Amino acid sequence: MNALAAHTVSTPVSIDIDALARAELVPEPFAYAVVPGFVRASAHEAIGADFPSIAHAGSFPLPSLRFGPAFQTFMDDIQSPEMTAAVQKKFGIDLTSRPTMVTVRGMSREADGKIHTDSRTKLITALIYMNDAWESPKGRLRLLRSPDRLDDVIAEVPPERGTLIIFHNASNAWHGFESFAGPRRVIQLNWVTDENVVRREQSRHRVSAFFKRLFRRAK
Numbered sequence: 001m002n003a004l005a006a007h008t009v010s011t012p013v014s015i016d017i018d019a020l021a022r023a024e025l026v027p028e029p030f031a032y033a034v035v036p037g038f039v040r041a042s043a044h045e046a047i048g049a050d051f052p053s054i055a056h057a058g059s060f061p062l063p064s065l066r067f068g069p070a071f072q073t074f075m076d077d078i079q080s081p082e083m084t085a086a087v088q089k090k091f092g093i094d095l096t097s098r099p100t101m102v103t104v105r106g107m108s109r110e111a112d113g114k115i116h117t118d119s120r121t122k123l124i125t126a127l128i129y130m131n132d133a134w135e136s137p138k139g140r141l142r143l144l145r146s147p148d149r150l151d152d153v154i155a156e157v158p159p160e161r162g163t164l165i166i167f168h169n170a171s172n173a174w175h176g177f178e179s180f181a182g183p184r185r186v187i188q189l190n191w192v193t194d195e196n197v198v199r200r201e202q203s204r205h206r207v208s209a210f211f212k213r214l215f216r217r218a219k
Contacts (some may be wrong), residue, residue: 012077038164046070054106139180
């Protein structure tokens with residue numbers, strides 16, 4: 001399955017919208033919420049089995065990947081009107097006319113995790129982790145107070161299965177993690193300013209992924 005199917009109006013079955021609604025919104029220094037159990041435990045096994053096979057590091061646009069029906073349902077659910085309504089209520093931001101964009105990672109490399117903020121064309125960033133119990137002290141996302149200190153931590157979130165971390169992409173929304181090499185499954189969902197951002201970002205990720213694959217085959 002390549003392209004994301006058209007959205008249908010139905011109640012999300014793989015995610016717990018109520019858990020997002022109940023989660024505490026921390027307003028400072030930038031608005032964020034952490035939602036353990038956002039992906040329903042009953043959906044974990046099927047989503048894991050249908051997760052895209054990603055052998056290389058990097059972010060891959062959803063339309064460029066192949067995956068099974070349970071993962072498709074998951075993607076439909078996180079981009080549903082119900083999800084958008086819950087997020088805009090949580091953050092007090094109007095997202096009704098804002099498109100969504102999804103990229104998927106399956107592997108992390110040592111170079112990943114550097115402190116950064118997301119592009120300002122991304123209004124809200126949601127990261128959903130689909131890894132088994134995370135034993136490593138590395139690879140745990142840190143929300144940070146500054147752009148140059150990985151130990152200046154606001155919150156640290158292990159990338160464990162079913163966990164959502166979502167934040168308003170403010171100019172000071174610094175985040176990163178201690179470098180980790182190995183499997184690290186994460187779905188990044190963004191509400192962005194307009195459709196041009198989706199086309200541009202998907203094209204950029206697609207080209208980047210192509211050259212990463214080409215480089216690895218040549219080694």
